[in-house]
Amino acid sequence: MTLTFLILVLIGLSALGFYIGRGRALNTVSGRVGDLHSLPSHYGFYVALWCGIPSLLIVAAWLILQPQLVEALVIADLPSAYRNLPASEFGLLLNDIRNLASGNVVSREADEALLAAAARLNRAHAIGSGAMWVVAIAAGIAGLTLARRWIAPQLRARNSVERTLLIILVISSTIAILTTVGIVLSLAFESVRFFAKVPLNEFLFGIQWSPQTAIRSDQVGASGSFGAIPLFTGTLLITLIAMLVAVPIGLMSAIYLSEYAVPRVRAVVKPLLEILAGVPTVVYGFFAAITVAPFIRGTGESLGLDVASESALAAGLVMGLMIIPFVSSLSDDVISAVPQSLREGSYGLGATQSETIKRVILPAALPGIIAAVLLAVSRAIGETMIVVMAAGLAANLTANPLEAVTTVTVQIVTLLVGDQEFDSAKTLAAFALGLVLFLITLSLNVVALRVVRRYREIYE
Amino acid sequence: MADIARDMDISSPGRSESYELRLKRRNATERRFRMYGVIAITLAISALAVLLITIVSKGSSAFTQAHILAEVFFDPAEIDPDGTGDMKVIAKGNYALLAKRSLYDLFPEVEGRRDKRALTRIMSSGTDLQLRDMVLDDPSLIGTTQPVWLLASDDVDMLWKGHISRDVPESDRPISDQQVAWLDQLAEQGQVDRFFSTRFFSSGDSREPELAGIWGAVVGSFWTMMVCLLLTVPVGVMSAIYLEEFAPKNRWTDLVEVNINNLAAVPSIVFGLLGLAVFLNFFGFPRSAPLVGGMVLALMTLPTIIIAGRAAIKAVPPSIREAALGVGASKMQVVLHHVLPLAMPGMMTGTIIGMAQALGETAPLLMIGMVAFIVDIPGGPLDAATALPVQIYIWADSPERAFVEKTSAAIMILLGFLITMNAVAVFLRKRFERRW
Numbered sequence: 062m063t064l065t066f067l068i069l070v071l072i073g074l075s076a077l078g079f080y081i082g083r084g085r086a087l088n089t090v091s092g093r094v095g096d097l098h099s100l101p102s103h104y105g106f107y108v109a110l111w112c113g114i115p116s117l118l119i120v121a122a123w124l125i126l127q128p129q130l131v132e133a134l135v136i137a138d139l140p141s142a143y144r145n146l147p148a149s150e151f152g153l154l155l156n157d158i159r160n161l162a163s164g165n166v167v168s169r170e171a172d173e174a175l176l177a178a179a180a181r182l183n184r185a186h187a188i189g190s191g192a193m194w195v196v197a198i199a200a201g202i203a204g205l206t207l208a209r210r211w212i213a214p215q216l217r218a219r220n221s222v223e224r225t226l227l228i229i230l231v232i233s234s235t236i237a238i239l240t241t242v243g244i245v246l247s248l249a250f251e252s253v254r255f256f257a258k259v260p261l262n263e264f265l266f267g268i269q270w271s272p273q274t275a276i277r278s279d280q281v282g283a284s285g286s287f288g289a290i291p292l293f294t295g296t297l298l299i300t301l302i303a304m305l306v307a308v309p310i311g312l313m314s315a316i317y318l319s320e321y322a323v324p325r326v327r328a329v330v331k332p333l334l335e336i337l338a339g340v341p342t343v344v345y346g347f348f349a350a351i352t353v354a355p356f357i358r359g360t361g362e363s364l365g366l367d368v369a370s371e372s373a374l375a376a377g378l379v380m381g382l383m384i385i386p387f388v389s390s391l392s393d394d395v396i397s398a399v400p401q402s403l404r405e406g407s408y409g410l411g412a413t414q415s416e417t418i419k420r421v422i423l424p425a426a427l428p429g430i431i432a433a434v435l436l437a438v439s440r441a442i443g444e445t446m447i448v449v450m451a452a453g454l455a456a457n458l459t460a461n462p463l464e465a466v467t468t469v470t471v472q473i474v475t476l477l478v479g480d481q482e483f484d485s486a487k488t489l490a491a492f493a494l495g496l497v498l499f500l501i502t503l504s505l506n507v508v509a510l511r512v513v514r515r516y517r518e519i520y521e
Numbered sequence: 522m523a524d525i526a527r528d529m530d531i532s533s534p535g536r537s538e539s540y541e542l543r544l545k546r547r548n549a550t551e552r553r554f555r556m557y558g559v560i561a562i563t564l565a566i567s568a569l570a571v572l573l574i575t576i577v578s579k580g581s582s583a584f585t586q587a588h589i590l591a592e593v594f595f596d597p598a599e600i601d602p603d604g605t606g607d608m609k610v611i612a613k614g615n616y617a618l619l620a621k622r623s624l625y626d627l628f629p630e631v632e633g634r635r636d637k638r639a640l641t642r643i644m645s646s647g648t649d650l651q652l653r654d655m656v657l658d659d660p661s662l663i664g665t666t667q668p669v670w671l672l673a674s675d676d677v678d679m680l681w682k683g684h685i686s687r688d689v690p691e692s693d694r695p696i697s698d699q700q701v702a703w704l705d706q707l708a709e710q711g712q713v714d715r716f717f718s719t720r721f722f723s724s725g726d727s728r729e730p731e732l733a734g735i736w737g738a739v740v741g742s743f744w745t746m747m748v749c750l751l752l753t754v755p756v757g758v759m760s761a762i763y764l765e766e767f768a769p770k771n772r773w774t775d776l777v778e779v780n781i782n783n784l785a786a787v788p789s790i791v792f793g794l795l796g797l798a799v800f801l802n803f804f805g806f807p808r809s810a811p812l813v814g815g816m817v818l819a820l821m822t823l824p825t826i827i828i829a830g831r832a833a834i835k836a837v838p839p840s841i842r843e844a845a846l847g848v849g850a851s852k853m854q855v856v857l858h859h860v861l862p863l864a865m866p867g868m869m870t871g872t873i874i875g876m877a878q879a880l881g882e883t884a885p886l887l888m889i890g891m892v893a894f895i896v897d898i899p900g901g902p903l904d905a906a907t908a909l910p911v912q913i914y915i916w917a918d919s920p921e922r923a924f925v926e927k928t929s930a931a932i933m934i935l936l937g938f939l940i941t942m943n944a945v946a947v948f949l950r951k952r953f954e955r956r957w
Binding site for chain 2: 352413
């Protein structure tokens with residue numbers, strides 16, 4: 062909270078700087094605005110930026126560096142018996158000191174050295190925060206006074222303000238790139254650690270998935286097995302069921318809406334279909350688990366079939382329902398993009414509307430439809446909540462839609478929800494699965510965009 | 522094409538018999554094809570209807586709760602034996618005992634510890650808090666006897682709403698025949714009733730379904746959305762401005778563009794992994810905090826907002842820019858004074874749609890630990906919290922029958938928020954959309 066207050070103070074200081082700068086600029090030319098190089102408000106922004114940006118940067122740097130510096134200081138003061146502990150125990154010790162300092166429960170007897178370290182940690186943090194206030198506000202005031210002194214009629218305030226703004230714009234546009242880099246690096250980094258424990262071959266081609274690793278090495282079943290084939294087949298099975306639902310329904314809806322429906326029907330039905338896309342996936346998951354799965358199970362039983370209560374069919378059907386609007390709106394776009402002249406040419410030869418659609422429009426729109434289906438597949442593979450709530454946990458290697466299967470996303474969630482220790486193969490496996498997921502969806506997406514781009518070139 | 526021509530039988534333009542037959546067949550195919558379209562749309566829309574009807578029919582009963590009317594004696598000996606009148610002492614009184622005694626008074630014939638315990642099971646374990654809050658609100662109640670509608674337990678509630686059938690054998694239901702008999706006796710005297718309770722809207726999560734409320738999750742979602750909004754809108758709008766107005770056409774901007782399109786298709790759970798690895802493990806942010814949830818969701822919605830923002834900026838006609846440049850505005854002034862205000866409605870629409878998407882997102886929040894069981898209402902973005910969709914997930918996973926209706930009710934509230942947001946977006950688009 063004090064941090065928010067400091068930031069508000071600095072922003073207030075910058076606002077003050079704006080008025081000081083503007084007033085100063087008007088003063089230097091005794092009110093004749095025409096003599097200034099830039100508008101008075103530009104001088105105001107000039108001072109405000111000089112006041113705000115350096116001080117906020119100092120706060121940011123301080124927040125990043127302070128914990129590390131303070132801890133280094135505390136570690137240096139610890140008795141050597143503690144400092145020479147092995148790395149893992151030392152981490153626990155540090156954790157305990159931190160907990161002691163914040164008044165939480167700790168896992169060991171707090172001896173004097175620890176208590177002293179905790180007190181020192183608290184004191185150092187208090188001093189650090191106080192110093193941050195002083196330095197940040199001093200920097201703000203310094204920037205304000207300096208910038209105010211630099212103001213002169215011939216100062217090119219507009220140019221420097223606009224250059225600064227442009228730099229800020231460029232920085233924000235790189236955040237998207239940084240996100241991708243962050244995703245790739247974090248997934249790759251943890252996956253490399255995983256593959257150091259489990260060979261890549263075993264992961265990609267093994268058919269046994271049971272990630273329970275034991276805590277002690279002498280326990281039974283100490284080595285989990287990490288063959289991901291059952292997960293891949295499970296994901297494919299559910300995706301296939303989803304596509305069998307979504308592609309015919311979505312495509313036929315799109316055809317009907319763009320070729321047959323009168324505008325009034327279209328205006329009602331299209332938003333209704335789009336609602337399907339707006340329903341949160343957790344709602345679909347609940348629907349699948351509480352309504353669809355028991356229904357399928359009941360139907361199966363009355364037909365004398367043995368259906369698992371978490372069957373792939375239930376999850377797949379509901380996922381297909383979720384993807385319908387995705388397929389239909391994308392296909393709608395590509396069907397509408399087919400030039401009218403093609404339709405008219407076909408009608409002119411005496412073809413009926415459905416013959417025109419089947420033999421002229423669909424072939425012309427095919428690349429776009431394929432792209433839409435690929436995007437839908439990538440959506441289905443990455444979908445999490447429906448399968449977490451409606452598909453099973455056991456990794457069965459089966460193609461029977463009535464049995465329970467598990468998927469890549471379900472396993473990521475089960476491996477990472479709850480307690481984690483960051484050096485076990487079990488936790489790292491989630492990142493390896495995440496990497497696979499990321500690569501598959503990325504390549505599907507790239508292929509789809511390629512197809513769309515090539516298709517576009519035909520008519521432009 | 523070739524076979525269409527053959528079907529038309531160009532060689533004999535007269536209406537031969539085979540021509541009529543073929544025409545009939547072709548028209549039938551036409552009708553059938555059109556029918557497939559209607560069937561597809563009907564299927565999709567009726568599935569949506571089934572979904573919504575299921576949720577509403579399961580969830581609407583969650584807004585009322587069964588209560589039991591009992592005469593409670595606010596015994597001074599149990600609340601404030603020394604008569605201090607100190608609120609701290611009063612808050613520590615043995616209210617559970619008072620609630621139990623009021624039930625024993627209703628059924629004086631019940632003897633024995635087991636039966637007595639079974640009797641107290643028909644009321645909620647939260648009745649002591651209910652009585653305590655009454656006394657804290659009005660200390661003059663001490664020493665008096667008051668009729669109080671005590672909150673019934675979730676099993677009684679379910680029985681009362683008909684979700685637990687009386688017909689199943691006793692061993693198969695969570696409520697015994699004896700308890701059912703007691704309830705029937707109370708019901709005859711009009712001492713059991715269900716009415717609207719604000720508890721569902723005002724309290725946090727609980728292990729007891731009758732005590733669990735949605736407010737903690739709503740507040741958690743609020744903080745998460747606030748963080749997300751504050752991060753994603755400035756960054757998204759500025760990126761859109763740069764890419765659309767300033768960026769030179771070169772390799773780098775191509776890369777940024779392709780990258781944004783790809784990010785939009787990355788599964789949300791991957792963003793959760795990013796948040797776990799970078800924000801929690803690398804930077805050491807607190808687990809379960811709306812701050813981290815908001816940051817992860819901000820990265821996830823960023824592509825949506827950039828794409829919508831660029832479309833809005835692109836829709837502003839170049840004549841506006843040229844006119845402004847013509848009267849001597851700088852490039853930056855053109856953008857800030859003219860293009861941006863005109864593109865604002867479109868950007869707002871995109872932002873609201875992005876936020877609606879983020880509000881319904883669950884998977885990335887699971888990764889950063891927002892699934893913890895949290896009773897307290899979060900007071901800020903650094904407190905441990907859950908979010909509305911995560912609360913739905915947690916409740917859907919709970920075994921108690923009463924959580925089914927709670928889950929459905931929470932879904933109704935979440936859908937209510939989403940519908941409102943989308944309605945606002947549609948309104949903005951209708952109200953401010955300009956055709957140039």
